[in-house]
Amino acid sequence: MKKVSRRDFLKAGGLTLLGTAGAAALGQAARTVQAAPPAQNGHNHEDAMAMAVGEVNHARNGFNPTDILTDFNYGTVSTLEDGRTLREYEITTINKEIEVVPGIVYPAWTFNGRIPGPTIRCTEGDLIRIHFHNGSTHPHSLHFHGVHPAAMDGVPGTPGMIGPGESFTYEFDAEPFGVHLYHCHAAPLARHIAKGLYGAFIIDPPGGRPPVDHELVMVMSGFDVDFDDENDFYAVNAIPFHYQLHPVQIRVGETVRIHLVNILEFDLINSFHLHANFFHYYPTGTSLTPAEFTDTIMQTQAQRGILEFSYRYPGLYMFHAHNTEFAELGWTGNFEVLP
Amino acid sequence: MAERTVSSARERHFGPTTLVLLTLPLVVLGGVIWLFLTTGGGLDLIPPAPVEALTIERTILKPGQIEVVVRNAGPDELQIAQVIINNAVWPFTVSPGPAIPRLQTAVVHLDYAWSYGEAYAIRMFSTNAIPFDVEIPVAFVTPEPDSKTFLSFTLIGLYVGVIPVYLGLFWFPALRQLGRRAMVFLLALTAGLLVFLGLDTLAEALELAAAVPGSFQSIGLIGIGVVATFFLLDAISRRQTETGRSEAAQRLSVAYMIAIGIGLHNLGEGLAIGAAFNVGEIALGAFLVVGFIIQNITEGLGIIAPVLRDRPGLGHLALMGLIGGAPAIIGSWIGGFSPSPTLAVLFLAIGTGAVFEVVYEIARLIQKDTARESMPLTVFSGIVSGMLLLWVTGLLIK
Numbered sequence: 001m002k003k004v005s006r007r008d009f010l011k012a013g014g015l016t017l018l019g020t021a022g023a024a025a026l027g028q029a030a031r032t033v034q035a036a037p038p039a040q041n042g043h044n045h046e047d048a049m050a051m052a053v054g055e056v057n058h059a060r061n062g063f064n065p066t067d068i069l070t071d072f073n074y075g076t077v078s079t080l081e082d083g084r085t086l087r088e089y090e091i092t093t094i095n096k097e098i099e100v101v102p103g104i105v106y107p108a109w110t111f112n113g114r115i116p117g118p119t120i121r122c123t124e125g126d127l128i129r130i131h132f133h134n135g136s137t138h139p140h141s142l143h144f145h146g147v148h149p150a151a152m153d154g155v156p157g158t159p160g161m162i163g164p165g166e167s168f169t170y171e172f173d174a175e176p177f178g179v180h181l182y183h184c185h186a187a188p189l190a191r192h193i194a195k196g197l198y199g200a201f202i203i204d205p206p207g208g209r210p211p212v213d214h215e216l217v218m219v220m221s222g223f224d225v226d227f228d229d230e231n232d233f234y235a236v237n238a239i240p241f242h243y244q245l246h247p248v249q250i251r252v253g254e255t256v257r258i259h260l261v262n263i264l265e266f267d268l269i270n271s272f273h274l275h276a277n278f279f280h281y282y283p284t285g286t287s288l289t290p291a292e293f294t295d296t297i298m299q300t301q302a303q304r305g306i307l308e309f310s311y312r313y314p315g316l317y318m319f320h321a322h323n324t325e326f327a328e329l330g331w332t333g334n335f336e337v338l339p
Numbered sequence: 340m341a342e343r344t345v346s347s348a349r350e351r352h353f354g355p356t357t358l359v360l361l362t363l364p365l366v367v368l369g370g371v372i373w374l375f376l377t378t379g380g381g382l383d384l385i386p387p388a389p390v391e392a393l394t395i396e397r398t399i400l401k402p403g404q405i406e407v408v409v410r411n412a413g414p415d416e417l418q419i420a421q422v423i424i425n426n427a428v429w430p431f432t433v434s435p436g437p438a439i440p441r442l443q444t445a446v447v448h449l450d451y452a453w454s455y456g457e458a459y460a461i462r463m464f465s466t467n468a469i470p471f472d473v474e475i476p477v478a479f480v481t482p483e484p485d486s487k488t489f490l491s492f493t494l495i496g497l498y499v500g501v502i503p504v505y506l507g508l509f510w511f512p513a514l515r516q517l518g519r520r521a522m523v524f525l526l527a528l529t530a531g532l533l534v535f536l537g538l539d540t541l542a543e544a545l546e547l548a549a550a551v552p553g554s555f556q557s558i559g560l561i562g563i564g565v566v567a568t569f570f571l572l573d574a575i576s577r578r579q580t581e582t583g584r585s586e587a588a589q590r591l592s593v594a595y596m597i598a599i600g601i602g603l604h605n606l607g608e609g610l611a612i613g614a615a616f617n618v619g620e621i622a623l624g625a626f627l628v629v630g631f632i633i634q635n636i637t638e639g640l641g642i643i644a645p646v647l648r649d650r651p652g653l654g655h656l657a658l659m660g661l662i663g664g665a666p667a668i669i670g671s672w673i674g675g676f677s678p679s680p681t682l683a684v685l686f687l688a689i690g691t692g693a694v695f696e697v698v699y700e701i702a703r704l705i706q707k708d709t710a711r712e713s714m715p716l717t718v719f720s721g722i723v724s725g726m727l728l729l730w731v732t733g734l735l736i737k
Binding site: 048050051052053101102103104105106225226233240325328329330 | 418419420421422423426427428429430431450451452464466468469470
């Protein structure tokens with residue numbers, strides 16, 4: 001890809017904004033928008049790249065992937081008699097129509113009305129209590145990747161698998177530290193995950209990881225909008241091309257930590273590639289020593305890890321799945337590195 | 340029966356009472372429809388998912404651009420939300436607008452640097468997440484209606500239609516020397532050829548019918564085309580017979596009918612070739628053209644079969660050759676420059692009706708001859724030979 005000047009980018013963004021405003025006024029939610037994505041102005045084939053037309057209505061969706069990047073839910077914190085920290089969270093499953101791609105509304109199943117669900121964050125050794133409510137029309141559960149008793153595993157046959165209108169409280173100790181995930185474990189599992197029931201679960205080591213300037217969470221997934229058990233669109237944090245339209249802004253020299261989770265259904269693997277840079281990779285985040293210094297990592301479903309890097313030069317840098325197909329079907333974004 | 344009693348009991352008299360009696364059922368019908376639309380008639384008819392249909396009329400490739408002409412064949416307005424080409428979500432525009440009204444066409448435009456000779460798969464998602472797929476098996480610049488492509492389509496039509504038909508006509512002097520039995524054999528052979536061509540044309544019409552929007556009821560359209568053509572030509576030929584012309588003149592008009600029937604068949608053939616050329620499915624190589632020439636030379640033979648015992652004159656022969664062959668040129672123009680599946684189905688149906696009517700005409704001619712001298716084996720072997728001839732020569736093309 002050719003380097004895109006900031007001015008070009010702003011022009012494209014402006015057009016998109018204008019189009020979105022117009023479409024929103026019509027109540028047509030960007031269906032009629034003919035937005036020009038970055039580097040897609042005019043007919044220059046050398047600048048052409050994959051891009052959706054228009055932008056989803058984030059307000060109607062009830063969440064914005066830009067906010068999800070840094071939205072960590074630490075729960076309601078209290079201290080137990082023995083001095084331990086207790087964190088309590090509320091999670092409700094909601095059937096919700098979500099505009100996953102501009103113009104295409106998907107009958108999603110969500111945790112708290114968003115995809116991915118809330119990023120649950122705590123510290124190793126905390127006592128975790130998750131008050132789970134099923135506000136949906138199907139049985140659902142929360143299945144956490146972590147260490148816990150079988151009764152808290154959220155699989156069929158355990159008390160955590162609850163019917164519509166029911167509630168259950170999961171309780172376990174937060175361990176081990178690392179970046180993990182949770183998802184619904186009701187059958188059929190593939191459909192329950194593909195419909196949107198997943199989220200990141202981050203356990204910090206006692207005392208935390210070394211401080212960085214930006215901590216971001218990215219959950220890689222896809223959408224099978226025509227229900228043929230194949231993904232039609234791919235994304236990080238649900239909305240295809242979102243960070244291509246709205247780059248993640250950082251500054252030269254600032255340290256960035258990405259908690260990366262892959263929950264992509266149907267496809268065997270997913271990947272993350274960072275342009276013009278290398279990162280330290282901590283698989284599953286269970287160590288404070290990086291395992292690899294690279295620019296591309298691969299994850300199968302439920303694999304996850306932590307990436308740490310900083311940029312030396314200003315500019316617009318892509319990050320995307322290096323399964324090129326996924327990239328061109330939505331799993332592409334940009335870091336905009338400001339001087 | 341009751342109808343006759345009524346009309347005979349009373350004088351045929353169209354008064355206000357008749358008018359009321361005629362319109363009353365219509366008024367009641369209107370009321371029933373209104374009641375049904377407002378109350379639903381007790382049926383719960385809300386579909387769980389919207390019914391959408393989008394048919395692909397054609398794809399047009401220009402340097403760096405792909406255009407897909409689509410028609411909304413569904414019951415409601417349809418909007419295209421996103422377009423994916425070869426597994427990449429791609430920016431697009433739709434003209435005249437993103438909302439396509441029922442039965443209207445729209446052009447989906449992609450700026451896309453396609454490569455010559457490669458294959459492309461385009462998937463268009465409607466706002467209801469229903470995918471519609473288009474395949475471009477071999478990409479190359481779609482011929483524009485300029486003089487050069489016009490000429491090349493004309494040449495294709497010439498090779499496939501005109502030349503072979505005229506070549507067949509050149510058998511005329513030689514075949515004139517044949518006896519009655521041989522001529523009946525030739526007539527039967529022609530009937531066999533035409534039965535085969537008719538079936539072939541019908542099959543093509545049915546095959547193409549799948550690509551026609553459901554609301555255009557392509558199968559019914561085929562029925563209308565076949566039946567209307569058959570009876571129209573039948574009426575024309577009966578009128579000519581009734582004017583009491585000589586048998587030779589009647590045979591000549593049958594020959595013209597055959598020319599028209601074969602011409603309509605060749606129009607369909609031209610359409611198919613033009614359309615196939617357009618989508619790159621056909622590499623109209625020398626081999627294929629040779630195949631068409633061999634098969635269509637029999638068509639010229641068929642045209643002259645009824646008039647072998649007469650002296651129709653060069654002018655008639657030339658005209659019949661033109662009627663039989665030239666439509667292939669017109670067909671290839673239409674098929675090449677504005678392929679419309681609906682139109683093609685209609686043309687093919689007309690061709691089918693015409694061809695079968697001509698078979699009927701020939702059967703009547705044969706009947707006249709066999710009335711004087713019974714020769715069942717000649718007729719049988721003629722028809723079967725005719726069909727086998729096309730089947731075998733068809734092996735060269737298909």
